[in-house]
Amino acid sequence: xxxxxxIILYHGTDVDxxxxxxxxxxxxxxxxxxxxxxxQLGEGFYTANNVEVAWFFASMAPGTLGKSYTVIECELLVExxxxxxxxxxxxxxxxxxxxxxxxxxxxxxxxxEFVNDHAEFRPLSxxxxx
Amino acid sequence: xNKKVFTKDDLLHGTSAQNSVTGDVVAHAHIVEFARxxxxxxxxxxxxxxxxxxxxxxFSRQFGSGLVAAPLVEILDQQTIRYTLRQTxxxxxxxxxxxxxxxxxxxxxxPIHKHDESRAFAPKKIAA
Numbered sequence: 001x002x003x004x005x006x007i008i009l010y011h012g013t014d015v016d017x018x019x020x021x022x023x024x025x026x027x028x029x030x031x032x033x034x035x036x037x038x039x040q041l042g043e044g045f046y047t048a049n050n051v052e053v054a055w056f057f058a059s060m061a062p063g064t065l066g067k068s069y070t071v072i073e074c075e076l077l078v079e080x081x082x083x084x085x086x087x088x089x090x091x092x093x094x095x096x097x098x099x100x101x102x103x104x105x106x107x108x109x110x111x112x113e114f115v116n117d118h119a120e121f122r123p124l125s126x127x128x129x130x
Numbered sequence: 131x132n133k134k135v136f137t138k139d140d141l142l143h144g145t146s147a148q149n150s151v152t153g154d155v156v157a158h159a160h161i162v163e164f165a166r167x168x169x170x171x172x173x174x175x176x177x178x179x180x181x182x183x184x185x186x187x188x189f190s191r192q193f194g195s196g197l198v199a200a201p202l203v204e205i206l207d208q209q210t211i212r213y214t215l216r217q218t219x220x221x222x223x224x225x226x227x228x229x230x231x232x233x234x235x236x237x238x239x240x241p242i243h244k245h246d247e248s249r250a251f252a253p254k255k256i257a258a
Binding site for chain 2: 015018019022023050052053055056057058059060061062064065066068069070071072095101102122123124
């Protein structure tokens, strides 16, 4: 995609979950196995607009036991993201109550099919690491 | 055209954080590299801040209830600290709280250069 009209979001997770997403898309049943406790915005797919924040969450991911972890990219057209935000199928919010460290973008499970159809999932590119 | 099938070789792997399991408890250790050597007082403050994080999570019950012990904080050298959390689940909102606490420590006390593979706490990135 790599379009000026698109946004790249980052998701940190264990390598097996990352490969599952890259090869098969996001799946609510697989996410439920990992999201066993309360989450900030509810059940769903969490991404960040800051790759470094995604690395933080990757190192804390529930599925990392005995595994390495990674960050993957999710590129989505801005108009598609805006549409999901308007419909309440995605939320964009500051991650922490401090000076801006980035935002997280959360996708409701009902948005997964649309995201799988319209977003491009790929491994983190080395250019993304500042 | 066939869609590319990704393998582990296509990924960048993070390996700084270490996990182990004993019974129902997961211990996960993280490396914090500061941008400068910490004074003894700053090292104590960092330890106290992490203990405060533990008590907040443990007794507020607003961030998940999985932490089972106060963090183990080890001073590896003047610029490097390893802390270990023990909990029954790694899921929950405690991560956002920890992120906020580390970000504010980095801004207010001593800049954190890296947390495992993450440079999210470098003050220039926070302030940007």
